[in-house]
Amino acid sequence: MFNFFVCKGIVHQTSCVNTSQQNSIVHRKHDHLLNVARSLMIQSYLPKIYWSYYVIHIAYIINMLPTPVLNYFSPLEML
Numbered sequence: 490m491f492n493f494f495v496c497k498g499i500v501h502q503t504s505c506v507n508t509s510q511q512n513s514i515v516h517r518k519h520d521h522l523l524n525v526a527r528s529l530m531i532q533s534y535l536p537k538i539y540w541s542y543y544v545i546h547i548a549y550i551i552n553m554l555p556t557p558v559l560n561y562f563s564p565l566e567m568l
């Protein structure tokens with residue numbers, strides 16, 4: 490598997506599980522994504538069967554919104 494990463498030019502990095510020093514930013518982003526998806530689900534009155542669609546659409550919306558971290562550009566614009 491390591492050879493696959495090297496051939497494709499991918500730098501494989503791992504982190505320690507359950508270490509807040511390494512996982513805090515990802516954890517906060519994940520929590521934000523799920524909290525907004527829950528809010529959308531509650532407001533829309535749609536069944537929980539559509540949970541994956543909520544998360545996909547919220548990720549899209551978050552990536553379209555400007556953020557002060559990127560000088561008020563959206564992550565999509567920066568990409």
